[in-house]
Amino acid sequence: MASSHDRSLQWLCLLPAGLLTVAFEIWLGHRHDYAGHFAAGYGASLSALAFFLKQHTRRRAGTWWLLPVACVLLIAAGAIAELTIFRLAKFDEVDFFNQSLGAVLACVVAVPLLGRGDGLSVGGERRDGSACANIATISRPADLEFDAALIAGLVLLVLGGSRAFA
Secondary structure (H helix, E strand, O other): OHHHHHHHHHHHHHHHHHHHHHHHHHHHOHHHHEEEEEEEEHHHHHHEEEEEEEEHHOOOOOOOOOHHHHHHHHHHHHHHHHHHOOOOOOOOHHHHHHHHHHHHHHHHHHHHHHOOOOOOOOOOOOOOOOOOOOHHHHHHHHHHHHHHHHHHHHHHHHHHHHHOOO
């Protein structure tokens, strides 16, 4: 059963993207692809960040600098996708801007995930030096939080992708 902290992180992952997608649809409803590119950029970025940070935060603490670097890399990946995979007619600057906006918001939302590792260092000790009796119990909630962000991102990627080509 998910704790209230798990549920609040799930809402943190979904609420900003949902509100901005609704705003896109209200004010730019004649262009559904704008909302789709935003949601797809957000979803792909959130999923990539959740996967990467789940692996990385277990090994190192104090890696705040990863998010700005990841944000630039995710925007670059969006540009490459727009230039290659999704190039139907030409490079669309507005679509690129909308998916980049989604990537930036995903990086902002991923800030709580940065410190959500299980606190373990190599050898089964906590970073503060105390011994761990049950490693699986300690790492389980963090895994659920990363997984929830990953799944939320994938759902938004699929929904956004379907709207981008509507």
